[in-house]
Amino acid sequence: AQTVTQSQPEMSVQEAETVTLSCTYDTSESDYYLFWYKQPPSRQMILVIRQEAYKQQNATENRFSVNFQKAAKSFSLKISDSQLGDAAMYFCAFRITSGTYKYIFGTGTRLKVLA
Amino acid sequence: DTGVSQDPRHKITKRGQNVTFRCDPISEHNRLYWYRQTLGQGPEFLTYFQNEAQLEKSRLLSDRFSAERPKGSFSTLEIQRTEQGDSAMYLCASSSDLTFTDTQYFGPGTRLTVL
DSSP states (O other), rough: OEEEEOOOSEEEEEEESSEEOOOOEEEEEEEEEEEEEEEEESSSSEEEEEEEEOOOOOOTTTEEEEEEETTTTEEEEEOOOOOGGGGGEEEEEEEEEOOOOOOOOOEEEEEEEOO | OOOOOESSSSSETTTTEEEEEEEEETTTTTTTEEEEEEETTTOOOEOOOOOTTTEEEOTTTTTTEEOOOOSSEEEEESSSOOOOOEEEEEEEEETTTTTTOOOOOOOOEEEEEOO
């Protein structure tokens, strides 16, 4: 079975500081995509960053970057210079590239940003 | 690009009633997905359409659930004889097979409460 584990139900970070959210996954497939989505309170999920498993280089999007360790099946999200608007639920997800289009999501990490 | 829209945003119903939700995907997206999200959990895949064809269904989609996408544009999700366990957020997402990673974009969801 394919699973995603987010072991941190809640994290806090001081404004302007850096925080890392953890994600591990389990699959026997070698080719897949990984995603981090942000879900602000009562608002829709938006894509933060994505990573193709075949790429060794870690993806970055402005203040957001990932640490992708394929052998360890780990995909953590680093948020630099945290802002109040970063407060949200963050979901890690992956999708294998063949046979299905469904995403498998983790249970999420609630990020609080302290002023 | 107006994003994925869902209607209604909230639905309260009594146990045993039927409910129908609508999803309008991003206009050029040919793939459409339904997910269910319960409190404290990540979204769980329900079903997937490529154009008007329903190509994948989760075991979560019991006989009381039916989804359609008659003209390959909007989609409806109907739940018959609702049960209290059906209370959840129902999310719709869409994607395009013209993009390399086929990233899914989510709507705001329909929150269903079954009394």
